[in-house]
Amino acid sequence: MLETKNLSKHYYNGYRQIIALDKVSLSFEKGKVYGVVGHNGAGKTTLIKLLCGLVFPTYGFVYINKKSLYPKNFELLSNIGAILEGSRNIFWNLTPLQNVKYFSMLRGLSYKNILPVAKSYFEIFELEDKLNTPVRNLSQGMKQKLAIIVSLLHNPEILLLDEPTLGLDPNSSYSMQKLIRDIAVTQKKLVIITSHQLNLIEKLSDELVLLSKGSVCYFGSIKNFVTKKSEQVYILTVTSSDGKTFNKEILKYKPKLERIGGEIFATIRIPESDLDQVLTHLVYRNTKILNIEKQNSSLEEVFLKEVAK
Amino acid sequence: MKITGIILAEGYRELMYFKRYSFERLSSTIMLVFIFLGFVYSSADFSTGAIRYDTNAIAHKAVGFLVWFFALDAVGHLSSAIREDMHIGILEQIALSPYPLIYNLYGRSISRFFINLSIATVMFLLFSVFFDLHIKFGFSAFVIFLLTYAGLYGMGLAFAGLTLVFKRLGPVTTIVRFFLLIFTGAVIPLSVFPEFLQKFSQFIPMTTGLAIMKAMIFENVSFFSIVSEKGFLYFILNTAVYLLLGIITFSFFEKEARKNGALGTY
Numbered sequence: 164m165l166e167t168k169n170l171s172k173h174y175y176n177g178y179r180q181i182i183a184l185d186k187v188s189l190s191f192e193k194g195k196v197y198g199v200v201g202h203n204g205a206g207k208t209t210l211i212k213l214l215c216g217l218v219f220p221t222y223g224f225v226y227i228n229k230k231s232l233y234p235k236n237f238e239l240l241s242n243i244g245a246i247l248e249g250s251r252n253i254f255w256n257l258t259p260l261q262n263v264k265y266f267s268m269l270r271g272l273s274y275k276n277i278l279p280v281a282k283s284y285f286e287i288f289e290l291e292d293k294l295n296t297p298v299r300n301l302s303q304g305m306k307q308k309l310a311i312i313v314s315l316l317h318n319p320e321i322l323l324l325d326e327p328t329l330g331l332d333p334n335s336s337y338s339m340q341k342l343i344r345d346i347a348v349t350q351k352k353l354v355i356i357t358s359h360q361l362n363l364i365e366k367l368s369d370e371l372v373l374l375s376k377g378s379v380c381y382f383g384s385i386k387n388f389v390t391k392k393s394e395q396v397y398i399l400t401v402t403s404s405d406g407k408t409f410n411k412e413i414l415k416y417k418p419k420l421e422r423i424g425g426e427i428f429a430t431i432r433i434p435e436s437d438l439d440q441v442l443t444h445l446v447y448r449n450t451k452i453l454n455i456e457k458q459n460s461s462l463e464e465v466f467l468k469e470v471a472k
Numbered sequence: 473m474k475i476t477g478i479i480l481a482e483g484y485r486e487l488m489y490f491k492r493y494s495f496e497r498l499s500s501t502i503m504l505v506f507i508f509l510g511f512v513y514s515s516a517d518f519s520t521g522a523i524r525y526d527t528n529a530i531a532h533k534a535v536g537f538l539v540w541f542f543a544l545d546a547v548g549h550l551s552s553a554i555r556e557d558m559h560i561g562i563l564e565q566i567a568l569s570p571y572p573l574i575y576n577l578y579g580r581s582i583s584r585f586f587i588n589l590s591i592a593t594v595m596f597l598l599f600s601v602f603f604d605l606h607i608k609f610g611f612s613a614f615v616i617f618l619l620t621y622a623g624l625y626g627m628g629l630a631f632a633g634l635t636l637v638f639k640r641l642g643p644v645t646t647i648v649r650f651f652l653l654i655f656t657g658a659v660i661p662l663s664v665f666p667e668f669l670q671k672f673s674q675f676i677p678m679t680t681g682l683a684i685m686k687a688m689i690f691e692n693v694s695f696f697s698i699v700s701e702k703g704f705l706y707f708i709l710n711t712a713v714y715l716l717l718g719i720i721t722f723s724f725f726e727k728e729a730r731k732n733g734a735l736g737t738y
Contacts, residue, residue, distance in 0.1 A: 174732070209733070217564050218733040240570040247736070251561040254485070256492055265488075268481035269569055269576075 164353050165191040165214065165321055170223035172209050172377075183209040185377040186223070191355065191370075193320070196347045198368030198385065199357040200466060205374040207357040208248060211323050214355070215243050227321070241270065244314035248325035248357070252310035255299040259290060259309050262298065263316065270317040277316055284312040287342060288335075303330035311339065315346075322346060324356045328363060340367055365389075365462040373469065380469065385462065392469060393460030397438050399431045400454040401445060408448040413441070428453075475575055482579025490587055501591055504544075505598065508537050511659045512603070528690075531607050534599045535689060536658030538592050539620065539682055543652045545588055546624035548645040550577050550632035555639065558738040567735050573726050574719065577632060581625060612695035613688045616681055623677025623711035624652075626718030633718075633725035637734055652678055657686075677714045680707040 172184040184206040191197055199207050212218040214225055216237055225232040227239040246252055253262045260281075267277040285291045288308040298306060307330060314322065327343070328336045344367060347354045358364050364371070364385075371388050373381040381388055403409070404425050409418065418431040433441050445452060460468075490497060511533055516525040554577075557563040567573055599605055627648070635641050654660055655669060656679040662670050673679045684707060687693040698704050729735050 172733075212564075212733065212736075215568055217567060217730065217735055219727070219730045237572070238570045240568060243568065245565075245568055247564050252565045254562060255560070257485075257488055261488060265481050265485055268477045268484060269566070271477035 164193045164228065165355075166224075166226040166229075167214070168224040168226070170210075170213055170225060171221050172206075172213060172218060173221045182377045184213065184220075187374075187377075187379055189372060189379065189382055191321075191353050193353050194347060194351045195369040196343060196354045196356060196367050197370045197372060198364035199355060199372040199374065200359075200361060200364055200462075201374035204376075206377040207374055208325055209377075210372075210374070211245070211247070211325050211355070211357060214321075215245050215323055216240055217247075241317065242320045243323060244317065244319035244321070245323040246307075246310050246314050246325060246327055248329065253298055253306065253313055255306075256297065258295045258297055259285070259301075259312075260294045262309065262313055266313045267316055272317055280318075281312060281316060284315060288312065288338065304332050304335040307331055308335065308339070311342070320352055322352055322354045324354065326358055327356060328358065328360065336363075343367055361463040361466055362461070371462075373466070389459060389462055389465055392465045395435045396458050396460070397433050397435065398454075398456040398458055399433060399441070399445075399452065400428070401431065401450045401452050402426050402428045403448065403450040405448065408445070408450050412444050416441075475571060478569060478571055478575045479579035479582060482576050483583035486580050486583035486587065497587075497591070501595070504541060505595060508533070508595075508599070511537070525603075527603060527605065530599075530603050531605045532686060532690065533659045534596070534603075534605060535607065535609075535686060536656075536682060538596060539617065539678065539685065540653050540656075540658045541592055541595070542585075542588055542617075542621055543624045543678055544649050545584060546581075546621055546628045547631065547648055547652065548628065549584055550581065550628045551635045551641050551645050553577075553580055554632045554635045555642075555738075558635075558639065558735070561736070561738075564736045567730075572723065574629070574722050577629065577722070581628075585621070607689060609689060612698075613685045615695070616685050616688065616698075619708070619711050620678055620681025620685070623681065623714040626711075626714035626716065627677070629715075629718030630721040633722035636722075636725045636729040637732070639738055652676065657682055675710070677711055680710060 167187055167189045170184060170187040170189075171182075174181040174183055187206075187210065199210060201207050209218060213220055216232060220233060227242055230236055230239055232239050254265065257265065263277065263281045264274050267274045267281075282291070285294065288305075288311075290305060290308060290312075293301060293305060298309065301309070307327070311324075311327065322343075324343070328339055331339060340363065343354055343356070346352050347369075356364065356367060368385055370383060371381060371385045372379060373388070381392075404427070406427060409420065409427065409429060413429070413431060416431050416433055416437075418429040421428045431441070442452075512525060512530055513523070515529065516523050554563070557566065566576060569576070596607075596609075600607065631641055631645050631648075652658065655665065655673050656662075656676055657673070658678070662673060662679070665673070680703065684698055684704070688695070688698065
């Protein structure tokens with residue numbers, strides 16, 4: 164559906180070359196949500212802009228349905244809808260309906276035919292009573308919702324969303340997430356999202372693209388990434404009346420300690436590699452083990468660890 | 473079909489903007505009327521203690537001024553429109569359309585032309601009533617005017633293209649706009665300027681077009697006798713070169729802006 168081959172973008176600041184994206188080869192499929200993550204300057208926005216023709220690559224290719232977008236095949240852009248971070252995406256001086264009218268005409272669609280589609284989206288996003296309010300008077304969340312509606316008007320096969328939930332309240336963010344999943348799974352579209360909210364990416368995406376300094380560090384299933392890269396930890400809940408049990412051997416894991424009556428209750432987070440040693444210590448000290456729970460790291464934890472590398 | 477859509481969309485946006493900012497447009501039109509009155513009264517004769525002016529000279533000035541009114545917009549509006557779109561951050565979303573940005577500019581210009589035509593008509597009527605002018609603006613003169621406008625529009629496209637990369641060109645377009653007012657024979661006869669300036673002025677698309685229009689309006693020269701003259705061929709070539717250069721310059725700088733990722737920056 165959408166493919167990149169050796170996609171690279173270099174900028175020049177005087178004689179200094181800045182590599183924004185370096186030989187990125189990826190293959191995206193319909194019906195899935197792809198999350199693109201990376202720290203600031205990793206190349207996320209550059210990748211999104213290269214995928215939709217807003218920035219020309221230094222070299223490399225973008226294929227949409229096996230046809231190359233570059234150098235001059237811009238009619239393929241009718242397959243793409245995009246929300247760009249830092250851009251306005253919609254006209255604040257016009258009303259939502261006027262925006263719909265403008266963008267439908269811009270994409271060669273009949274406003275009359277598009278209006279019922281737009282109205283159904285307005286209903287989903289609870290904007291139906293704001294149709295004739297100038298956008299400048301809407302909240303940030305409403306503006307973002309309208310931007311999404313406008314990007315969907317021409318029924319694109321590919322939706323590129325750069326920080327789509329930025330500035331949204333929890334309710335709006337939830338309805339947005341639901342809609343994004345629905346677009347990908349039910350409507351069988353390809354959705355590519357970038358976000359700094361890693362919990363959102365983890366919840367929404369099927370596949371992950373991890374970028375660092377313009378290069379792809381990981382591309383594949385999020386589950387695999389988290390399982391493969393995360394160190395499994397065990398949460399132990401123990402109790403002992405002997406204060407000496409929690410000596411430096413245990414304190415190095417920074418346990419949460421609580422004294423209830425004569426008993427000390429502790430919750431300790433232990434890496435898998437240290438589990439045997441810690442259990443031996445606790446059993447030797449006659450500690451009562453109340454619970455052992457295996458826990459995987461979150462995407463955020465793994466990401467922070469990987470970025471630190 | 474889609475290109476028509478882009479033109480319609482931009483026309484619609486221009487109309488909405490006109491509606492929203494009609495007060496600004498009204499005040500700038502009043503300002504232009506004052507500039508025109510300044511030109512008229514500064515050349516009037518006050519020696520007898522009363523105002524005496526040459527109606528024929530005012531009629532020449534009125535035609536020149538109204539053509540300049542269109543030039544003002546043709547040269548600078550596209551550049552300021554692009555700058556505004558970049559400034560508010562909507563240009564990238566517009567540039568996601570499957571067609572080059574130049575089609576959006578065509579749409580804006582067509583719509584803007586009709587808005588200006590209605591404003592110019594009001595100004596023309598005001599001038600005619602106020603100074604008792606009897607100007608017959610025939611169809612042939614209108615054709616020459618359209619060709620003149622096309623050449624000026626080429627200049628506007630070039631400035632719009634430069635704006636994509638260099639961002640702020642306001643002062644440059646303002647200089648060109650006032651140059652067009654003073655040195656093309658719009659309100660001041662070309663003959664009063666040094667010869668080199670007169671020759672240079674011939675390279676500007678407005679100078680020849682305006683001279684032909686004035687000949688048609690005030691000297692009743694027919695369209696066919698104009699067409700058969702060498703000067704007309706030069707006028708057509710001049711217009712075509714400006715328009716073509718404008719299109720090429722805009723397309724070149726659009727490509728440059730996309731190469732440098734400059735569409736989204738201001």
